[in-house]
Amino acid sequence: MDTYNVLIIGSGPAGLFAAIWLERLGVDGIAVVDRKAYPAGGLLNDGKLNFDYRIGMDLNALQIDSETAAHWIEVIKPYFTRFPQCRQVTVVDENPKIEVLRGIAEEQGVQFIAPEQWHWGTDHGKSVVDYLRGHLKKTTFLLGTEVLSIVKCSDGRFDVICRAHRKKAVYSADVVLAAPGRSGAYWLRDMADKMEVRHHFGPIDVGIRVELNRRFYDAVTDHVYDPKFIFYTSRHGDKVRTFCTNPGGRVRAEDYWGFKLVNGDALSGRKTDNTNFALINTVSLTKPFSDTTEYGRMIAKQFLLLGGGRPIVQRVGDFREGRRSSQSTFNSSTRHFGLCKATFNATPGDITLGMPARIIDNLWESLKKLDKIVPGILHPSTLFYAPEIKFFDTHFPTDRNLETNMSGIFVAGDGAGKSRGIVGAGISGILAANGMAAKYFGKREMIT
Template identity: 30%
Template sequence: MDKFDVIIVGAGPTGIFAAYELVRNRPSLNICLVELGNLIKNRERHEVMSGVGGAGTFSDGKLHYTPVLSHEKMFHLYQPHEYQKYLDAVELIFTQFGVHAEYYPRNMEEAKTLADNAKKKGIKLFIRKAQHVGSDKLPAVIKNFEDFLISKNVTIKDKTEVVDVLVQDKTVQGVRLSNGQNLYASKVILAPGRIRAHWLQQLSEKLGLAYTYEKVEIGVRVEFAEAVLKKHAELMYETIFMMRTPTFDDVVRTFCPCPKGYVAAEQYDDFVCVNGHSNSDNNTENSNFAFVSEVSLTEPVENTIAYAKSIAKLATTIGGGKPILQRLTDLQKGRRSTWDRIDKSFVIPSLRDVTPGDISMALPHRIVTNITEGLEMLDQVLPGINSGHTLLYAPEIKLRSSKIQTDKNLQTEIKGLYVAGDGAGVSGNITGAAVTGLISAEGILNTL
């Protein structure tokens, strides 16, 4: 019988940091880390969403250490100053495992001046302490974590799917694998990541765990001349702008900016989205960022995840299985883009495996209006962003998982069962996911 002290489902940042914290404090623990994808040494570049390191492994490797934006997902359990202590611990651990990237902003006073100028235009510019590791260097850092855990006798079962959780008398007993095998443990952390957020929601329903739907963000990936973002990028690297649009008074924002980066497709089970990537030594002529509109639903439909996925599936259908690409000027003129029109743009698309088309055929009118109005507003602080040459890729969707009800240690109503990371709705980036790994591990250690 496969019996362990702790089973961790998912070897993304949450699972890795949870395993690290457990073996650091209790080296004798028998820990099993179960991962849907490959070990990092066997992971291919197209395996974006699963594998040791999680979805962040082949991202551009931004690490954030200021408790704002997606870190606020844990503020129902922790005050910002409490949460900051965990962020500081994550920063130290990343340093120990090989992250030595430059910190941003490079000059805090200059960053504050930019933020003040944006505020005068009705736009909020977030200032965050951050590092840019790079898509080329982050896998090596993850490999260091993987090697460490293996050296501490953590069992890593890669290419293994967990399909169910074993529960008796409201107490966790272990997990069931897709091959019918059972793994047993009195402590289980579920951290399956965004790719299996829907599975975790279904499991919650089956187990009777309470959860709430979070807002989702739907929009496009904007690609433009590198010069447009150059001043901000050199100072801050990551510039996150937020504003409210005039027509609908909706929140739109940028996220995941990739200075001198490139746009990439992100394949899910039955739809395709876009994302951005950048290496540590970026040298392309373009920059890009996500530009999205927040969507919250109330009665009678609350399932924001299903809503966002339905839009992604429609866009994928219209794009013939590929993302849709459109020049901003074509969108503004109400016409579809063609390769002839796109090739007239001064901005050369970094992702060519796309279908030129009309984004307004795929995204709801309200979201398209928010995007066009938001770009007009942004042009006041980023002159040139609203140029007709700017390229838009759709869909860019940030799924925010259902938030499962837990205690402060992320333990559910089922004794010994913890949920953490993006898939559980309590994080939204690499460092946030890592924090929830530390918190869930700490909760387990306090019971031993």
């Protein structure tokens, strides 16, 4: 049996940065396991970086204050920005347009955040991963290897049971860092149940992806590439926000556990005529049913059935009239639908059949406000794709080093509810690496 000091599950930003930091701290015997053949996780997607602690990070979950978060952002930033194709797309300082936008949003009772943003584009994803992996000199990658379960042995070590190329493989490790991302969140909670690692359900984000002719949004995105508008609805008092805006981008499918969800990205060079963004509603559940993951899966399943195996898309013109979109009129010029050519092949239908009324109310109320801030976004040709669901809702209580109630089991990244994006995931990996190196390998924490 191969033996390691640290075994990291997941090679996304959380896992990769944990490995980079452990090597810097002088810890030997590190292995990164990933079920995929190429180690990257979500780093292959788009690569919009928000260098702002208000975006993509949960300071409570990470147990850090805003000043510490800002420090870690400065530490991780050069790892990305030194990559030649990563370019700054939002410069916050001294841009009067941003203040004007903030004022217009405030008039509508909407909060507007413009973070410092950089972008490399999906077409550079592989080169970024190769570049980041270039920082690793000693780490072993066990690829095409899916972790099935973890067993704590009587000597305190862990047996990590895997399936590699259809064969069983068992690795032994002193310490395990679970960073399996959103796609591994369901597995992680099952594993936690079996091992009696404490976890609970947090809020889940459910909504739609909006795609429109970019001419309506350029006035905003020319200044803030990925503008964050936050709404609190008057009807239900719920939180809705814009997220992951892609000027000149495309709508994409995400496959989770057999369900088809929507997402979006952009290439660095070749642009489309459209802009897309997510509009998501934060949903919290209490007794008698608090399992937000199952709730999200239930919605995803309805859309899978309604869309015949594909996400559903509806034109704003049809949505307003209360009718489904259909193939025969999808590009109708008499209905002014020609102005926005869909970049993703979803099934024309009715999103209100699959989405709870409360969420539809919240999204529509928010969109009407957004249309006052950015006139034209509710043109009849604009498209609503559903479902867009963010599965970072399972939370693991940890100490400040991200160690769970089971000694030797650490968690990081989106799958453990510690982050909601590349930068936050990377920082959570670094925090976990610092913690385990100090506690288990006698190294001093490194903060720069």
